[in-house]
Amino acid sequence: MGYVIDASLTESDVHLSQGCVTCHSGNENAATRDLAHVGLVKRPSDDTDLCGSCHGDIATNYSKSLHFTTVGMKNGVRPRLSATDIKAFDGKVFVQSCNSCHASCGDCHVKGPTVSGISTGLIQGHRFVRKDDAKTCAVCHNGRVYPEFTGEYGGNADVHYQKGMTCTDCHKPAELHGPEASVPGRKALAEKPSCVGCHKPEAAKTDAAKTAHATHAGKASCSACHSSSEYRNCYGCHLGAGATSVPGLILGDNPRKAGQLTTLRHIPTVRDTFAPAGIAQSNYDSLPNYWDAVPHNTKKRTDRTRDCAACHVAQAHFLKESDLPVGGSKSNQALIFKFDK
Amino acid sequence: MIKHSLALAATLLIGIAAHAAQSSCVACHTNPARIQALFIPPSVAASEAEG
Numbered sequence: 001m002g003y004v005i006d007a008s009l010t011e012s013d014v015h016l017s018q019g020c021v022t023c024h025s026g027n028e029n030a031a032t033r034d035l036a037h038v039g040l041v042k043r044p045s046d047d048t049d050l051c052g053s054c055h056g057d058i059a060t061n062y063s064k065s066l067h068f069t070t071v072g073m074k075n076g077v078r079p080r081l082s083a084t085d086i087k088a089f090d091g092k093v094f095v096q097s098c099n100s101c102h103a104s105c106g107d108c109h110v111k112g113p114t115v116s117g118i119s120t121g122l123i124q125g126h127r128f129v130r131k132d133d134a135k136t137c138a139v140c141h142n143g144r145v146y147p148e149f150t151g152e153y154g155g156n157a158d159v160h161y162q163k164g165m166t167c168t169d170c171h172k173p174a175e176l177h178g179p180e181a182s183v184p185g186r187k188a189l190a191e192k193p194s195c196v197g198c199h200k201p202e203a204a205k206t207d208a209a210k211t212a213h214a215t216h217a218g219k220a221s222c223s224a225c226h227s228s229s230e231y232r233n234c235y236g237c238h239l240g241a242g243a244t245s246v247p248g249l250i251l252g253d254n255p256r257k258a259g260q261l262t263t264l265r266h267i268p269t270v271r272d273t274f275a276p277a278g279i280a281q282s283n284y285d286s287l288p289n290y291w292d293a294v295p296h297n298t299k300k301r302t303d304r305t306r307d308c309a310a311c312h313v314a315q316a317h318f319l320k321e322s323d324l325p326v327g328g329s330k331s332n333q334a335l336i337f338k339f340d341k
Numbered sequence: 342m343i344k345h346s347l348a349l350a351a352t353l354l355i356g357i358a359a360h361a362a363q364s365s366c367v368a369c370h371t372n373p374a375r376i377q378a379l380f381i382p383p384s385v386a387a388s389e390a391e392g
Contacts, residue, residue: 007371020366028364
């Protein structure tokens with residue numbers, strides 16, 4: 001509950017045996033709460049050098065990682081911005097808004113992260129845990145991925161969740177702690193989950209599945225066939241006012257791998273998203289309003305795996321001209337999938 | 342009488358030492374009732390979920 005510590009840890013946990021003020025500063029001899037908290041450091045692991053005093057390699061990598069720096073968010077929108085916009089964005093928007101999702105070591109290993117002012121508190125009474133996905137990953141990634149994964153969003157739960165797997169069964173420490181060299185975004189990570197890492201296409205149980213995998217290799221992502229239900233798509237974000245969301249399952253041409261059919265997720269950036277900060281997004285049309293997504297709602301059997309006609313005749317879930325947002329990016333046209341490519 | 346006084350002094354000294362060894366941090370933060378009494382709920386602005 002809250003900040004109640006498991007008393008036994010003061011003897012058994014090597015981190016706590018150093019004394020609270022070693023990390024948190026403050027005054028351990030004070031008689032009142034206010035005096036004890038003078039100079040208190042609430043989030044000591046925001047300084048990765050602290051954990052790095054023992055966990056050197058991990059902390060060094062982590063200080064450059066996407067969870068810590070959140071630069072993936074900045075780099076994702078940057079192509080829409082002019083040089084002047086970029087300066088304003090970095091100073092007014094990124095630091096105050098995007099970077100609030102920054103995760104320290106403690107946010108994953110000690111205390112559940114704070115989102116919109118709410119935290120689940122210490123994970124296990126201030127025990128330093130290797131992982132607790134439900135109290136860490138699930139808290140920050142509770143808008144899209146986690147509720148889609150568990151089925152709480154309203155669609156099908158992911159088969160991996162149903163089999164008892166959690167986030168860190170696929171997303172390993174090497175990915176989360178980050179590589180030695182920083183990367184611009186998560187798509188550039190060398191260490192990231194891949195379906196074929198466990199599910200070899202040639203090892204499918206039926207001849208039909210083997211044929212389907214061979215036929216579509218390179219032409220369709222795994223999620224194009226195996227995303228099982230609608231997932232969250234966000235629309236109309238304005239600085240300070242948030243966005244709205246609508247469920248949908250959208251298939252289209254991968255904006256990052258032309259010619260591959262994949263699941264797309266609508267992103268909420270509109271032309272005046274950053275207008276309250278005086279940012280015009282001069283190059284708005286350079287990026288589409290959809291990104292390739294891997295909705296975490298995988299199932300072996302879907303309407304598309306049961307019947308080839310679902311895609312090749314009905315084009316079920318395919319992005320159409322009429323679906324494109326009014327006033328949306330001119331880059332959206334390229335995402336309408338064409339079979340003769 | 343002397344033995345009784347010595348025993349009492351030893352008990353007091355051990356108690357004082359034990360009290361000094363426990364920091365005020367631990368004294369408060371291992372006491373759920375005290376932490377609950379001191380907790381001030383944060384005011385939360387409504388917004389769409391993140392992530």
